[in-house]
Amino acid sequence: KLLKEMGCNAIRTAHNPPAPGMLSLCDSMGFLVMDEAFDMWKKKKTKYDYSKSFEAWHKRDLEDQIKRDRNHPSVFLWSVGNEIREQFDSSGTRIVKELVQIVKALDSTRPVMAALTEMEPDKNFITQAGVLDLLGFNYKSDQYDSLPIRFPGQKFIASETTSALETRGVYDLGLQDTLQYWPSSSKHKYVQNGHADWTVTAYDAVAAYWGTSHEKAWLDVKKRDFMSGIFVWTGMDYLGEPVPYPFPARSSYYGIIDLAGLPKDVYYLYQSEWTDKPVLHVFPHWNWQPGQLVNVWAYYSQADEVELFLNGKSLGKRRKGDGQPGDKPLHVSWKLPFAPGELKAVSRKNGVIVLTKEIKTAGPAAKIEMSVDQSCFRGVTGDLCFVTVRLTDANGVLVPDADRQLQFNIEGPATLVGVDNGYQADLASFKRNTYRTWKGKCVAIIRPKVAKGSIELTLTSKGLPMNRWRIPIGE
Secondary structure, eight states: OHHHHHTOOEEEOOSSOOOHHHHHHHHHHTOEEEEEOOSOSSSOSSTTSTHHHHHHHHHHHHHHHHHHHTTOTTEEEEEEEESOGGGGSTHHHHHHHHHHHHHHHHOOSSOEEEEEOOOOTTTOTTGGGOOOSEEEEESOGGGGGGHHHHSTTOOEEEEEEEOBOOOTTOOOTTOSSSOEESSSSTTOSSOSSOOTTSOOOSSSOEEOTTOOOHHHHHHHHHTOTTEEEEEEEOSBOOBSOOTTOOTTOOBOSOOSBOTTSOBOTTHHHHHHHHOSSOOEEEESOSOOOTTOEEEEEEEEOSSSEEEEEETTEEEEEEOTTSSOTTOBTTBEEEEEEOOSSEEEEEEEETTEEEEEEEEEOOOSOOEEEEEEEOTTOOSOTTOOEEEEEEEEOTTSOBOSSOOOEEEEEEESSEEEEEEEOOOTTOOSOTTOSEEEOBTTEEEEEEEESSSSEEEEEEEEETTEEEEEEEEEEOO
16 A cells, blocks of 8 residues: 555565465555566575475476466566576576476466576576566666667566665765765675664665665666666565664665655655655754754655745755756755754745645654554454554654653554564564654554454553544444
8 A cells, every 4th residue: 555655556576476465455456566486496595495495396386376376467477586596507598498488388478587687698598598578687777778789679677676775764964965885895794884773864875785776776767768667675674684784683774665664755756756646755854953954855746846945934946957966866955054943845836836845843742643544444353453653742743853662552352463663673572562663653553353343542651641542443
């Protein structure tokens, strides 16, 4: 649902067959799916991976996947491998021929591809087989222009891109306009000069050394008609692979959306590019030290320009890519010294206001606010409700810099199944009924035990008024 609202229309499974329920959701919601079978063939990537079972099981597993999934209209591509090590020797030619033959025998209606890393045809033995309908390439967007020359007559897709890193709500004011790589190269397992709290700035300014920024990755595909589409690593953060940090970091930083299901700022870059609705998103928050130089970014669409005001005074108009300092093709920015009050951005089309966005300086934490999303509850026992919790000042402004421990209590026929705040180094159990906000927010997940009725969720925190919220179920 979050990805759909962002404008995403396709999902790649990584790098194994998906759950059938996920494909059914994609059918009903109108997503396209690259249905992927293998992350390795006979050559291993890790000690106990599928390579141990490939020889004995690949034919049966692949046949079962095709038979199971071929009647899902969402599936538009079969992928028989991701970054397969056999690209680099002649066994890749033999194996890919066999795999494609298995797929085509059961479904001749869909293209078959693989997600590859080697863009030199004389070094890529999988492409040399000549059996793939579509060539997917991961990363290396600086080599895209060579693809039609190296692989004449072929069709291409950016099968994996970006690997940019962000922590929601974190803004490094000294790191905004120049892309940095954390870690800087394969010589380092972790970033050498990161943040002491295991965070990464939410400005689109940091990537793993093999990746790039969201903005550049999308532009590199958008500008080239021969690239049929882009898949971003990743839609959401996930447990594991906490590049660029060691423990206690325990989940990834790659997501456009954090692990709690809360969008990071870059979500609105995609929404401004991939939807037809007007978008205006301005960040960061407006709680800083007096005189501190702050870089204000805006993503926008369906408008010619954005004008920024601080406490009623115009700071000038910006158009994407118009040459102003810090501006890029997909966002505009202003650098200004902080003064408490109100930032207001106004987007205009032909001089007519399209959208207005205001960001105010927050006072001390005074209230706990809740909003309930029941769009995933179908009146079926066991479905989920999502409660987004916001820590605000007395005027309802989000407080980004004074997080609190919250106590969750449910009365009625329901279970609190999880709480998360999206912070990648938070080691608190998701199953606790006490949880700390991160940058003023967290999300609670509730499973009703009935199809119709009501429950009460109570939130308490030391020094703040109790908030009791009645949640109707199936009404």
